[in-house]
Each structure stands twice: as structure tokens, then as C-alpha cells.
Amino acid sequence: MNEIKQISGTAIPLFLDDIDTDRIIPARYLRCVTFDGLGEHAFEDDRKQDPSHPFDQEQFQESQVLISGRNFGCGSSREHAPQALMRWGIQAVVAESFAEIFFGNCTSLGIPAVTCSRDDLKEMSATVQADPKVAVSVNIETLAVTVGDKQYACQIAESARNSLTSGRWDFLGLLLEKQDDIKQTAGEIPYLNSFAS
Amino acid sequence: MSDTRNLFNTVWDLHTVTELPNGQTQLFIGLHMIHEVTSPQAFEILRDRNLSVMYPDRTIATVDHIVPTTSQVRPFVDTLAEGMMSAIEKNCDEFGVTLLDIDDERQGIVHVVGPEQGLTQPGMTIVCGDSHTSTHGAFGSIAIGIGTSNVAQVLASQTMYLNRPKVRQVVVNGELKPGVFAKDVILHIIRKLGVQGGVGYAYEYAGEVFDRMTMEERMTVCNMSIEGGARCGYINPDQKTVDYLQGRPFAPKAEEFDKAAEWWLSLASTPDSEFDDVVEFAAADIEPTVTWGINPAQSIGISENIPSPEQFDETEQVGIAEALAFMDLTSGAGIKGQKIDVAFIGSCTNGRISDLRQAAEIAKGRRVAENVKAIVVPGSQLVRKQAMEEGLDKIFEEAGFEWREAGCSMCLAMNPDKLQGREICASSSNRNFKGRQGSPTGRTLLMSPAMVTAAAIHGCVTDVREMLDPASV
Numbered sequence: 001m002n003e004i005k006q007i008s009g010t011a012i013p014l015f016l017d018d019i020d021t022d023r024i025i026p027a028r029y030l031r032c033v034t035f036d037g038l039g040e041h042a043f044e045d046d047r048k049q050d051p052s053h054p055f056d057q058e059q060f061q062e063s064q065v066l067i068s069g070r071n072f073g074c075g076s077s078r079e080h081a082p083q084a085l086m087r088w089g090i091q092a093v094v095a096e097s098f099a100e101i102f103f104g105n106c107t108s109l110g111i112p113a114v115t116c117s118r119d120d121l122k123e124m125s126a127t128v129q130a131d132p133k134v135a136v137s138v139n140i141e142t143l144a145v146t147v148g149d150k151q152y153a154c155q156i157a158e159s160a161r162n163s164l165t166s167g168r169w170d171f172l173g174l175l176l177e178k179q180d181d182i183k184q185t186a187g188e189i190p191y192l193n194s195f196a197s
Numbered sequence: 198m199s200d201t202r203n204l205f206n207t208v209w210d211l212h213t214v215t216e217l218p219n220g221q222t223q224l225f226i227g228l229h230m231i232h233e234v235t236s237p238q239a240f241e242i243l244r245d246r247n248l249s250v251m252y253p254d255r256t257i258a259t260v261d262h263i264v265p266t267t268s269q270v271r272p273f274v275d276t277l278a279e280g281m282m283s284a285i286e287k288n289c290d291e292f293g294v295t296l297l298d299i300d301d302e303r304q305g306i307v308h309v310v311g312p313e314q315g316l317t318q319p320g321m322t323i324v325c326g327d328s329h330t331s332t333h334g335a336f337g338s339i340a341i342g343i344g345t346s347n348v349a350q351v352l353a354s355q356t357m358y359l360n361r362p363k364v365r366q367v368v369v370n371g372e373l374k375p376g377v378f379a380k381d382v383i384l385h386i387i388r389k390l391g392v393q394g395g396v397g398y399a400y401e402y403a404g405e406v407f408d409r410m411t412m413e414e415r416m417t418v419c420n421m422s423i424e425g426g427a428r429c430g431y432i433n434p435d436q437k438t439v440d441y442l443q444g445r446p447f448a449p450k451a452e453e454f455d456k457a458a459e460w461w462l463s464l465a466s467t468p469d470s471e472f473d474d475v476v477e478f479a480a481a482d483i484e485p486t487v488t489w490g491i492n493p494a495q496s497i498g499i500s501e502n503i504p505s506p507e508q509f510d511e512t513e514q515v516g517i518a519e520a521l522a523f524m525d526l527t528s529g530a531g532i533k534g535q536k537i538d539v540a541f542i543g544s545c546t547n548g549r550i551s552d553l554r555q556a557a558e559i560a561k562g563r564r565v566a567e568n569v570k571a572i573v574v575p576g577s578q579l580v581r582k583q584a585m586e587e588g589l590d591k592i593f594e595e596a597g598f599e600w601r602e603a604g605c606s607m608c609l610a611m612n613p614d615k616l617q618g619r620e621i622c623a624s625s626s627n628r629n630f631k632g633r634q635g636s637p638t639g640r641t642l643l644m645s646p647a648m649v650t651a652a653a654i655h656g657c658v659t660d661v662r663e664m665l666d667p668a669s670v
Contacts, residue, residue: 017516018392018492022630026637027609031263031277033237033284045637070512071393074426074492075630076609077328078235079344100396100428101328101342108346118512159219159360171346172242175354178215178223182251182356185214185225191318192227195449195456 003167004110007092008137009064011147012054013125019068020075021102025084027076038080039087055088059132067125068095070118073102082106092138094145094154096121107160110169112140114154120145124152141165203470204433205364205399208339212322214356221358227321227338229256229351230307231294233263233285234611235326239348240288248353253293255355257316258285260299261306262611266574266601269299278612292352303446305577305603308332308545312416313579315445319434319461324351329545329627331422334431335415336438337464339399341429362397362428363473366466368404371480376662378555379414380547380625380645382406384486384496386478387425392494395427398474401466402432406480412441413551420546421627424493433465485661487532488629488643490520495629496643499660502529523631524640525619532658535642539622540571540653541634542598542646544608547625548576550583552646556625557589559650559664565597566656572599572614574606598653610635623652 029041047053054060066085072095073081082105085093093106093113106113116124124147127134134148140161145152163169186192202210214223231239236258243249250256263278273279282299289296297303303314308329311317319337324330326348333340343357350357367386387394400422407415415432422430439458442448449457484498495517497503505528506514506521521528526535542548542556553575565571573593575581581603584590590600607614608626615635616622622634622641629641642658651659 016519017513020492020628020630022609022628022633026632027611028635030234030611031275031281033281034241035238045632048637071396071426074392075328075423075628077326077330077342077344079238079326079346097393097396099393099426101344101423105344105346108344157360159217159221159358162219171358172246172248172350172353175223175350175356175358176248178354178356181214181223182225182354185212186252186355189211189225189227190460191321191449191457195453195460 001110001167001170004112004164005141006137006139007064007112008135010062010133011065011067011128011136012060012063013067013128014054015067015069015121015125017069018071018074021073021078021081022075024073024081025078030078030080035080035083035087038084042084042088062089064089064091065136065138066090066093067121067128068093069121070096072098074099077101079105082109082111086111094121094124094138107163107169108171110164112138112156112164114138114140114145114156116145116152116154120152199469201469201471203364203401203466203472204337204431204464205339205401207464208320208322209361217358221360223356224322224359225356226324226351227255228316228323230311230323230325231256231258231348232307232327233260233281235345236348237281237284237288238345239352240292242349243292243353250292250294250352252355256294256352257297258289258294259297259304259307259310260285262605262609264299264604265612266604266606266614269602275613302578302582305580306545306548306605308420309548309576309580312336312412313577315442315448318442318448319438320464324357328423329420331428331430332416332420332545334419334422334429335412337431337434337461339429339431342423362399364401365395365398365474365476366401366403366472368475368477369406369480370404370477371406373406373480373483376485376647376665377483378645378647379410379417381483381486383418383421384488384493384643385483387421387494388486388496389478390425390476392424392492393426395422395425398427400427400430401472402430407432408435411551412437413549416549417546421493424627434461435465485645485648487648487658489524489526489532491523491629491631493627493629493643495520497532499533502531504528533660535658536621537569537623537642537652537657538620539616540569540649541607541622541624541626542649543574543576543606544626545576546627547646548574548580550580552625553580553584553589556646556650557592559647559661560596560598560654561592563596563654565653569653569656571597571653572601572607574601575603578603607634609633623649623658625649
């Protein structure tokens, strides 16, 4: 897999808390057997109810970095949520915090999900609102989010950072390297061995 | 030195394949449950890489999210849903996975089926591509919801990478008052600890209240752990756990069962067990609880008033105002008396036989209010059958409820059961997110099945305690 160290481009601000995965991709679009076409339905119901939703604004259409608030991606485990964002064009998410399953799903897809302080997010969001073309980058090697000429500290779980920056985020392949260890562990689990002590 | 590990850490250590330098554990998974929504893309990954399912007998499939609850005759009217059915049937057949299909009487919501069949057992690691997998923690297992990439990983390797969470003991002591149910307990805990309070933690529910609960009540509690941010919640196995499993189709038999029971009971946390955090609540403080907002922590006791944004921390005020506006509810007013349009009894949270019995007890001899559409959706075909043997279907139908086939139904509305427009629904499900029940502008009030029934009968949110048989109060 490719090494993912920095995402650069422009940002789209959606500075709200507790954005759940039903809002990111409504359940009716989960009636599918592939992830194709999910991008156009990202935040569909929110967009219909809010004509000024950032995902519909011309100036944010080419954005790569999503800025949000606390507990982003809470709720359902649906990988359709980060898939929808990715297929819309998002390559990195910056928020105050993430729900765990969503965070894991992002890492599986090669999307860095980094956290920043609330005050910093507020400032970034305001900067991007005022100047949608301002250059934004998320660097998980240096743990910095840059917005124009301002730099902010960010964090990401070391395991995710390590996997992404080293290009070792094909977890399926890595897991399968340990076939002998897997079988050995299985041999020691009581319920797999008739509870023999 | 004595073992000070809690159940979670004991079970985790047992399933550890390797520890990675980056701090993650490659964890062996004892039971993998799959369903039609989050598995098709995972099987496609296996096909692309020419991989097989490593332990097909540790994997079991059913269909629940998209199945209609009126007629289940194939092909389904919804061609997309029918396509998903064909996909899981083809995948299970091709990869050698047992499928409890729509024509199998063991079919139902995956988190109802697992315990019912005795697949869910103490000491297991259990995953499913569904966040409410935490339900299975009721048996003293490590049960977590996973994404589709993880589903592919577990299918192919029976393992996945996880960061070991901290463990928080959530203690509730004392006695619950009449009319206060397991649902109220977990809604109260989420309200107090917040929707992200559990991020990074597994919750161990302990204390007199959980000790007294039936297995089904424990499932209701563990089910909603994820709504409090905890990917996993569990209760230590005890004699009730053992008794529940005895005789279930997939449970060990005869002498092997005795050996299993001994091992299961040995896993429980002890008074010496250590925790990263402990919080305590008093059972006496818990009232019948109802949500007023757009996440499961936005709830109040039935006798309280809907809060105003000013009562919250400054950082939360925008979200609170957004919730009140969406719900069209007024700060300072009570939730009691709030009119409803729809009543939904069902889901992996509250779609089991004891839930239906509680609801039927309230519904018996009464009538659903005019203008309220009320539906009862059993959590599995076997729950449905049991309820019909007990005559619960007749009680519901005579009261004006629709009696449906088993499935997830209006909990997430991937099937034809949906709210329309701005309808407001009293629901025994687990999420009150915007648009969750199928209408983008539809509204959800979460509560216990007994409270949903009370609301259906009065046409508005009602304190179920006023309807209980005085002899039982």
C-alpha cells in the first residue's frame, strides 16, 4: 500500500458535534452490494434540509480535508460512511474527537482522522469560511495541520499513524502472515477444544 | 500473587495472537456473525484476493436489516433488498458459511439470534459488522461492532487488530422502582456519562441491579453501550447465564456443558479485580426515561422538564439548540403529554419475548389511540412463535397494534417500515438520530417497550407507572 504522510489541498468546514453515521449516509443508501455511487449521497438528508450546507456550496466542491467537531462518526458501524466521504473527495478528517468504529474504518481506507483542540478547530473553520481557497494540509509525520500560514498541533493514535506513514495499512495481508500463531492461539482456547482443561 | 485481572482482560489475554510494536493486539475471534448489509463487500475482497474463510464453523449468517415485516414472500418487492438477499445466499453457499435464511425458523435480528441459539457464550470474543454487537457482552464475552474491512479480515484470518481499551466499572446498586426497566437504566447511564463518555473504554456493568436482571434485561443494557461511546459492554457470567444457555442448540452438551459452566463462572471479575475507572449510580434515582433530542444522551426522567441550551456547557449549546429545533420541542415543558403519531415495539434492544410480554401486559384490554399507528416487530421468528403460543399477538391485535414478521424494521428503516414526513415516534429502539427511522425529518422518542405501549394507548407520552396493576406496585 502507498505511504500516507500528508494530505494537501483545501478544506470544507462542518463544525458540529456528534455527527452520526446515519447523517453521513442515510440507511436507505445501504441497500447495495458495492460501495459505488455513495459519494453523491453524503449528508443527503442534511443537505435537503439546509440549502446552505457546506457539501452543496460551490467553493467547497474540490475540498480534501473535512473539519468537524466532537465525537464525529458516532453511531452505526457502517463503513459506508467513510466510503461516502472518500468517494465525495474527502481524504482526511480533522475533528475534536472520533467515535472508535468510525476511526478504525477510516484507517482501513487510508483516511487519516486527526484530532485538534476545539479552539484551534474553531479558528481553522473561520479561516476556511472566510477564504475557501486557503491552502490546507494535514501532516501525520509532523503531527501538524496547516491552514494558510498558521500551523496547529494535531494528534492521531500511534498505531494508525505508524500504519499509514509506513504504507502498512493492508491489515488483511499482515494478519494472514501470522497463520501459525493464529492456529496456536486457537489450540489454547477452551471453547474451541471441548473445554478440555 | 493473585490474579487482579477483570473479566475483560482475562478474555483478551486468552485470545491474543500477537502484540504489535505499535501497541495493537492481533486478537483471535471466537464467533463472527454476519448479515446482509455489511458483508457483501467483504466477500468481494476475499474473491479479489482469492482467499477462503479460515474458520467457516466459527462464522454464522442471518438476514435482518432489509427484510420486510409484512409479507416475506420472495422475491422481495424491493429489488435492491432482493439483490442483497441473493448476494448473501450466494456468498454463504460459496464460502461454506451457515446461513439462517428468511425461510429458516431460526432467522431474526442477529443480536437476538446469537443468544437464542446458544451461539453467544461467556469468554468468547464476538464480532459482527454492526455496532449493536455489544449486546452479546451480556454473557460475559468481549463483543464489538466492526466495519466491513474488518469483516473481510475476520473472514480470512479469524483475527483483527485492536487497541486494548481501558475498562470502566459502571455500578448501579439499590432497587429499581416499579415501572423502571433495563432500558431506563441504560438511558440514565448514557445521559450521565454522555454519548462519547465511553470512547476508549469497555464498560463492565456491576452491582445489585445487574445481578438481579434477567439475561434479556442484561442484553438490553449491553446493547446500548455503543450509544454511550463504549464499543463493548459486559456483565459477569453467573448461574443465570449458565441456566440460560443450558439446552440451547449451539451450547455444549452433557459433561462438556458442566466443564463449560465451570470455566464460564471462573472468568468473572472478583473483588480483587482492578479497573481503570469506577462510576456509581443509585437505582432509586432512575425514573422511566424518555429522549427529547437527537442523540441517546439527550433524555430526561418522565417527571422532568425539557432543558434549555443555557443549562448546558457553552460548547454544547449549539447542539442542544439544533436538537430542540429539529424535534420542535419547547424548553421548560414536560415530555409527558407530548403527542405521538407512531409507536414501534421491537429491535435488537427491546424485541425479545420479555419485552413483548411487558408491552402486552400494558396493552391488554386497552385500545391504541386514534391516529396512532402502532406496530410490534418480534426480534426473531422464534420470539414471534413463542409470543403467539402465549397469545400475545391476539392481545396486541385486539388493542389495535399491527403484528409483524421478524426483522430490524423501523429501528433503522432499511425496509418499507418508515416514518412519513415530520411524524414523531415513541420507539423501543436504540437511536434517535435525525432521520434514523426513515423520514429525513421524522422524529424519535426512545423509551422502554412498556412506555411505548402506554404512549400508543394514550396517543401521547405517558408515565407507565400510572397504568400498572396496583397490586404490582
